[in-house]
Structure formats: structure tokens, C-alpha cells
Amino acid sequence: MSDLDNEKKYSKKFKVTSYNVNRYSKISLSSIFYQMQEIAWEHAHSLGFGFDHLREDNLFWVLSRIWIRIERRADWQEELSISTKIRGSDGFFAYRDFEIIDSNNNVIVSAISSWLAIDIETKSIARLNKHKHFQQYEKTKMERECKKVKPPKSDGQLSFSPVLFNEIDVNQHFNSGKYIERIINSYSFDFHKKYQLKEIEINFVKEGQPDDYLAVKKEQIANNVHLCSVVRQNDLVELVKTELVWAER
Secondary structure, X not given: OOOOOOOOOEEEEEEOOHHHEOOOOEEOHHHXXXXXXXXXXXXXXXXXXXXXXXXXXXXXXXXXXXXXXXXXXXXXXXXXXXXXXXXXXXOOOEEEEEEEEOOOOOEEEEEEEEEEEEEOOOOOEOOOOOOOOOOEOOOOOOOOOOOOOOOOOOOOOOOOEEOOHHHEOOOOOEOHHHHHHHHHHOOOHHHHHHEEEEEEEEEEOOOOOOOOXXXXXXXXXXXXXXXXXXXXXXXXXXXEEXXXXXXXX
């Protein structure tokens, strides 16, 4: 059953298509993320603070942190519903929750996230607590908030590759979902044959640029728990830090 407040949530239906699934005919992590990203844009636009609205104030939205928990991977051609809800602001962060629900009304994916409004020119963070759409912060029903992810420790040699054309978004930065794809693709076919992802926590730290070269850095910190980051070659800055929890298939 859904934990999101029916009066405050924004929902829509979608079908798991052939381009949404992985080699096992299950919805991919990046497709889950893109569905969340899209409904967040739609909901914000309907409330008057979407992409175009922020542009008028020389601002743009940045996803800062997200934690995703996967109870079950939907199958190809499944009919699903995705919902989102805003939980106000603490002044800087805007908090948003997500759920994906199957035809039996089971929550199969849940997520919590925090967003920032950034000035296009100065890159400073805009305050949100005075905005009429962002009331006082309220706790999530998912029993936790997004945390600061530790950077992985590794002495392994990093393999850098250039940013590709389709990895740049409309803000002329590296697309958030493409970081996820790079991390998932850094694991071998044999690894994915044995394990499936159950949880991922992501901190988006710095903006990737079109001329960057990037690599994925890894550390195993517990049984089936890994830390991963995406590292930029020219200054070795970690643009994204993630914690992944895997389970045997």
C-alpha cells in the first residue's frame, strides 16, 4: 500500500516498454530514475516552479541526493503507476518522495530525494523557505533521509573515458541518469548474472562538463555493499558518490 498522502501527491501511469528493460526483461535502474526525474519536472511545472519558471529567475533545479529502494523489478509490458510528493523545505533543500506501484497496489520501488535551486551565473544556492510552494519541512514516512555518502578508497588504476554527446543535458551538464548508467555498466556481465541491485544512495557533488574524462572508482565495504564514485581526470574530483546494496539473484 502507498505511504504517500493522496491529497498532496501527483501521479501518472506508465508501461514498461522494450527500451525500459535490461537483458533480463526487467525494468532498468536508469529507467526507474528517468521516470522519477520526469514526474518531478511535471509536478514542479504544474505548481509553478518548473524548468521554465526557474529560468525566469535565472535559476535551475539540481538533484542533490537520492536514495532508491527496489522491492521488485517490474517486468516488460507491466502497467505501473508512479507518484511523487513534496515535503517542504528546510531553507535550502526541497524534499521530494517517490513511489512506483504495481497493478496489485504494491509499492515495488520507493525513493526519497533532496533538490537545490542554483543560480545559473553565480552557482549560488537560492533560499526556498520563503517560497509559497515550500512550506515547513515534514518528515518522510520512509524512516530515513538521504545521507552523505563516503568516498570509496581504492588504489586500483582508473580507466578514464570521454563524456559523450548524449550524456549532456539541457543545462549543458553531465546528465544525472548517465552517472547511474556509467556505474551500473562498470560491473561485469558475470557480476550482474549473480547479483541484482536492491538499494542505491547517490550524492551529486559536482557538475560534469562536455570536455571531461571520467572513470568509476569502487570499494567493497561490507558483504554485498559497495561504494562507487565517478571521478574526473583533470583534477581527480569525485563528481558523484554512491552506496550500492546488492542481493543474490
